[in-house]
Amino acid sequence: MPGTSRTYAFLGPEGTFTEAALLQVPDALQAVRVPASNVNAALDAVRDSVADAAMVPIENSVEGGVTATLDAIATGQELWIIREVLVPISFVLVARTGVRLEDVRRVSTHGHAWAQCRLWMDKNMPGAEYVPGSSTAASAVGLLDGDCQYDAAICAPLVAREHEGLSVLAENIGDNPGAVTRFVLVSRPGALPARTGADKTTVVVPLPEDRPGALMEIVDQFASRGVNLSRIESRPTGQYLGHYFFSIDADGHAGEARVADALAGLHRISPGTRFLGSYSRADRQSTPVPAHTSDEAFSAAQSWVESILAAESLAGENGSGASPKA
């Protein structure tokens, strides 16, 4: 479609890990990228058709929003997850060019990022004072303000590259060097990404009844069809005490017979079940499918049952049905 390009919202500001996640989407570099001040604003941009899709953090995020994201997608106007992205969480300490490490007294960043660099800070800058920031990127960009009240910021490597005037004082200062955060790209329902053999399906299932066994029935819908779960979380519905829904990631794609059958089973026991998307796994780990839950096994079983039911219309009228007319 020459002359037009997509618009992507993301949890901003520019330079966050969320923008780094968005830049992994093939056409995002040429697309319009709109930072949003919080997860709900990013999702609303999609719901209101201001953006085609939104990138938001879903797990372990440095800048929060995890359970907020889950809850925001689970309620309100329907949205589908169409892509999952993993971003390595690597922190750098930045300052205005010319400032030296030994000059730094006050350091700003998002509270979660501060928590994740505590060991490095305690060891290398034990006397540093913490100044809260609304995001890692905001803290970094704030350094360029004339009246900045702090000397350095902890942020993603992306920010330092995007802004002239900032220099990296130290790299890889996070306490957990292998940290990775998961983000999802969310759009309005309408197009289901193709099966790749390494997919995930996300659903939200209201607990139909608060009793021992109700959760078993939900989990069994997957287990009995050989579908593994990679995430499950109970979340209060907010309506009244003691009621829950479950947010679930299952290994597989709704286009697989076993997953489609599990979805149908969930809908029966909890008709408020919401489908939140089937999409390829960021880790590309392919899903093993037990032979008895393959599409072929489902198809063979379906044919067999249909061959039995085909006889239903042939039943005799005298109640014995004994004799097929020769």
Next chain:
Amino acid sequence: MPGTSRTYAFLGPEGTFTEAALLQVPDALQAVRVPASNVNAALDAVRDSVADAAMVPIENSVEGGVTATLDAIATGQELWIIREVLVPISFVLVARTGVRLEDVRRVSTHGHAWAQCRLWMDKNMPGAEYVPGSSTAASAVGLLDGDCQYDAAICAPLVAREHEGLSVLAENIGDNPGAVTRFVLVSRPGALPARTGADKTTVVVPLPEDRPGALMEIVDQFASRGVNLSRIESRPTGQYLGHYFFSIDADGHAGEARVADALAGLHRISPGTRFLGSYSRADRQSTPVPAHTSDEAFSAAQSWVESILAAESLAGENGSGASPKA
């Protein structure tokens, strides 16, 4: 079809409880009724198209054949159960007309019938000698032979009525006055009796793997769809030690979505599963269907899943699938 009538085989000879069961089938009185010397012979008459259907005992039989019947239907050329019949088991003591109770020294009947009249015999005829018979009816009819070696027979009330020259010396001599035996009418596959809301479905399921949990998976196919089981029996396959199949009666009809879905599930985990028929229950007890397993619930779930999968073909090619063309 004027001029022709059905042919029914039954476990004979004439006058057995099995013939009494057959006479409960609406058109059996006008039909040709062929006694068979054993259950296999009766079933073979159907398999070989000599008979349209066969009545055989399936449970608790006075004259045996229970597990033999189960095994005979479970293997060989496929047969379907199309009707279930309950017959009250009431025994009478008969002799040639003129013989009095106090003249009786030797009593003949089938071994199982003898066992079921033990209390009455011990109390009323403690000295009587037992002469084994091949069936209750054969023992009764034998009394009319010139060189009969016994004086009385224990049999079904039907025999005494059918044969002149026999008189009833005592009625209701069975130890368990409420005894009832279950019989089934078996035909070649081809016509499935209509749903009545009070049906049974019989299946045979080979155990896919001999480990803890394999039986659970079979039973769960029914339980997870709200289908109650009224009978389950493990039977050795005879092939080699330690392998089994399960013979199962489930409450419901294959024409119900929940039962059809359970059958499909069984076929997937054990492709050798054999359908042995859906037929109305002899006790007319209707089956309660939990709302979430009703045909409507299945239909709603199916529509919901199809609405999701309809989006599959719309997926974009660029891997993000983000934007339904506006």
Next chain:
Amino acid sequence: MPGTSRTYAFLGPEGTFTEAALLQVPDALQAVRVPASNVNAALDAVRDSVADAAMVPIENSVEGGVTATLDAIATGQELWIIREVLVPISFVLVARTGVRLEDVRRVSTHGHAWAQCRLWMDKNMPGAEYVPGSSTAASAVGLLDGDCQYDAAICAPLVAREHEGLSVLAENIGDNPGAVTRFVLVSRPGALPARTGADKTTVVVPLPEDRPGALMEIVDQFASRGVNLSRIESRPTGQYLGHYFFSIDADGHAGEARVADALAGLHRISPGTRFLGSYSRADRQSTPVPAHTSDEAFSAAQSWVESILAAESLAGENGSGASPKA
């Protein structure tokens, strides 16, 4: 105990397959062996302390009694199975010494044995007339009577060996050459056979409630502890329509923690559960025990829970329980 010997009842008469089973018990040759006319009589001899134990058929029996045996042990005064015996079912055709095969017109045996030799008879003696007998042994011994009404009998090899005057006309005339029947030795409760690593446990479990899922809960008591089931049969209780108990053989011994724990679980969901014995398997096939259900795993788990509960009595009185007194 010098001067005394045990007394064993068995389903008679002498020369049956049941006596052959009894002779496999180490001390049975020197013991007093008392034939009983039916399974109940054999069991009552034990219940009344007339016999120390009784050998009865439990499965696939040539001479019946299978479901009768199950039901007889499941109800009435408690009995325990203490041994399982497998006997190859091999039939011979016998006649009085001097009689030749071509002289035989009428053949007697138990109805079940007759059914199991049908193919051989049809092929080799198509015109033979069947005379029912109360047992294979009774038919054979009857040949020695002066006024015997038949010429030959089908019976176990044991009978021919035990009685002078009988000769074997044909051997291995059964249709299924590998046929094996299972028998059990039953005693009054009181001594549990030692664990051998290849054991079975038999229980009877009344269905606590007739609904989908109730059977699952019973089966789950075994499956969740890694205990395999080698037999399960639903049996009507006889009390009223639609109520059942389950007769179950599980692989393992009540002395194993996982089996004992499963028994306790059964008792909780169905307090009428009846223990019918733990005994070594006739096939000596040892039972694989998953590591997480070994006695060691149970013992470790128990110790762990006890270490937690040991803290219960230490809880403070002020409601916070925060501070263990230092």
Next chain:
Amino acid sequence: MPGTSRTYAFLGPEGTFTEAALLQVPDALQAVRVPASNVNAALDAVRDSVADAAMVPIENSVEGGVTATLDAIATGQELWIIREVLVPISFVLVARTGVRLEDVRRVSTHGHAWAQCRLWMDKNMPGAEYVPGSSTAASAVGLLDGDCQYDAAICAPLVAREHEGLSVLAENIGDNPGAVTRFVLVSRPGALPARTGADKTTVVVPLPEDRPGALMEIVDQFASRGVNLSRIESRPTGQYLGHYFFSIDADGHAGEARVADALAGLHRISPGTRFLGSYSRADRQSTPVPAHTSDEAFSAAQSWVESILAAESLAGENGSGASPKA
């Protein structure tokens, strides 16, 4: 213990919702209360015996720390939850005494609190600029600084009461008037709070194997003992991709037989299971216990099994075990 008092750590600073939670503990008013700068610091104070217990947010927190708290308790030196507290989340807008609502341009608070007052702010102060704070209390107290860069703060009612010089400009400005946050009091293991009939038990269970069914086995340990789950969350272990543990709240107390039995079951299938405490529910909602999982049912089942096993030592030596010595 005259002369000494307990020391409680809490997620500070003073005036947070967490301190409000701590003040619900009976002896906290007279105790030493030590604010900690983050959840880990609060927990470490307990681990290092600097504090007797620590109050930390566990769910839906205004000031974060939820998943951090779960993970922090799940790993490292063992800690037990001994009390649960619910605090209504009510926000106020405060300024220095004398400042009027119409004078406010810049507002500071913790990012989560800002998100929860968005509707009120959009409606009543649409032009206000947001200044991030490290906690709601820090933002409020900061107003008293001479060089404060903002005019008002959003915080808990407690802060305004605790500090002279602050006045409330608006009350109940949160978007969700019924919001409640859950906090837990954590101590070193050693004293288990007494059963109250309305208790919770928290455990952490590593997934023993990543396959369909493994989660079922974990959930079944509770369901099969009639124990309801009020929360379940899968959490990545951080060790390598695809491995998880489950953080679970179950309704009941480890001192109940059914809960103790479930714990033992968890330990068997996942020996790394960690007990995180049994404590009374903040909502005082008592837990219904199905009759078949009551302490009495467990006790009766245990006695029954022991009566069977008592016979084990009596088994005879000759292999038949037939005859208890009379």
